[in-house]
Amino acid sequence: MGKAEDKRKDKERALLHRDERRRVVLRVFQGCDETTAQKLTALAEKGVVTTCRAGCSHCCSSEVPVTRAEGETLAAWLVEHRSPEELEAIRARLRAWLAWYRGAYLERVATMPRVEVFFRHGPPCVLLEDDRCSAYPVRPVACRNLYVSSPPSVCDPAVGSGNPDSIDSIARATYDHVVEIRRTVERQGGNFLASVHRLPEWLAHLLEVESEPWRGAPRLELGV
Numbered sequence: 001m002g003k004a005e006d007k008r009k010d011k012e013r014a015l016l017h018r019d020e021r022r023r024v025v026l027r028v029f030q031g032c033d034e035t036t037a038q039k040l041t042a043l044a045e046k047g048v049v050t051t052c053r054a055g056c057s058h059c060c061s062s063e064v065p066v067t068r069a070e071g072e073t074l075a076a077w078l079v080e081h082r083s084p085e086e087l088e089a090i091r092a093r094l095r096a097w098l099a100w101y102r103g104a105y106l107e108r109v110a111t112m113p114r115v116e117v118f119f120r121h122g123p124p125c126v127l128l129e130d131d132r133c134s135a136y137p138v139r140p141v142a143c144r145n146l147y148v149s150s151p152p153s154v155c156d157p158a159v160g161s162g163n164p165d166s167i168d169s170i171a172r173a174t175y176d177h178v179v180e181i182r183r184t185v186e187r188q189g190g191n192f193l194a195s196v197h198r199l200p201e202w203l204a205h206l207l208e209v210e211s212e213p214w215r216g217a218p219r220l221e222l223g224v
Contacts, residue, residue, distance in 0.1 A: 017188045018072055020188070021069035021072060021073075021181075021184055021185065021188075022069070022072055022073045022076060024069065024180055024181060024184045025069050025070055025072075026073060026138075027177075027180070028141070028177045028178060028180055028181055029137075029141075029144065031174070031177035032141060032144050032145060032177050032178065033144070035173050035177065036144070036145070036147075036170055036174060038173075039169060039170055039173045040147070040170075043167065043169070048149055048167065049149060050147045050148065050149055050167060051148060051149060051150065051151060051152055052146075052147050052148060054132060055131050056131075056152050056155070057124065057128055057131040057132070057133075058155035058156050058157065058160070059143075059155055060125040060128045060133070061118060061119070061122035061125065061157070062118055062119070062122070063114070063115070063118045063198060064140060064142045064143060064198060064199040065142055065196050065198065065199075065220055066140045066196065066197065066198065066199045066202050067181055067182075067185070067192070067195050067196050068185075068190075068195040068196075068197075068202065069181050069184070069185060069195070070141065070181070070202075071197075071199070071202030071203065071206055072206065074135060074138050074139075074140070074203065075202075075203060075206035075207055077135060077137070077138040078090065078207070082134075087207065090127070090203070090207065091204075091207055091209050093126035094126050094200055094204045094207065094209045095209060096123065097126055097200045098200065098204060098209075098210070098213055100122075100123050101200075102217075104121065105117060105121075105122075109218075114218075115162070116162070119157050119162040120157050120162075125200075126199075126200055126203065127139075140199060141174075141178050141181075145170050145174055145178075146166070146170075147166070147167040147170050148165055148166050148167060149165045149167055150165040196220060197220060198214070198217075198220060201213045201214045201217070
């Protein structure tokens with residue numbers, strides 16, 4: 001009886017922690033959006049204008065790091081807003097991405113930089129539909145804070161260099177919001193850095209495509 005009660009309490013605690021992380025992530029997303037809007041307005045007054053527009057999806061084949069908290073929020077939104085058929089289509093794209101990552105990616109990364117492989121040869125994000133993010137309201141911080149001022153052609157793998165003029169001040173301006181995710185995870189007793197995987201990996205886990213899709217994968221390099 002004691003062990004059963006302990007398991008029940010552990011599960012209850014885990015669910016409460018998950019729900020807290022989701023609330024924090026949604027608050028962080030809102031804070032990032034508000035701060036970004038203010039920053040872009042201030043930059044525009046100085047002549048720095050972003051060229052990012054809806055329908056421009058060249059960056060959507062990048063390697064996107066995502067925390068578990070963001071993945072949980074994204075997966076919950078998908079389950080709530082997408083039909084069973086749409087979810088199954090996402091799962092099919094996840095399987096295709098994992099197959100690419102374990103096959104063609106490993107072959108190419110042996111002869112060219114990882115960033116170049118994703119830019120030139122990576123498949124589009126599994127959430128990209130008609131060149132638009134199908135989960136835009138809950139897109140990860142890595143996507144939410146990415147803005148450039150150079151022409152879209154620079155980001156086009158067919159003709160561009162892949163080295164756009166990034167507006168890095170956006171990420172700096174939103175730091176105080178974003179760091180709240182890490183504080184929450186660590187306050188709950190979790191390992192924040194260990195909670196970061198690639199976007200398709202977290203979705204594959206949370207949408208029950210594979211239990212541990214990151215097992216055996218190359219280490220994700222983080223700038224933290």
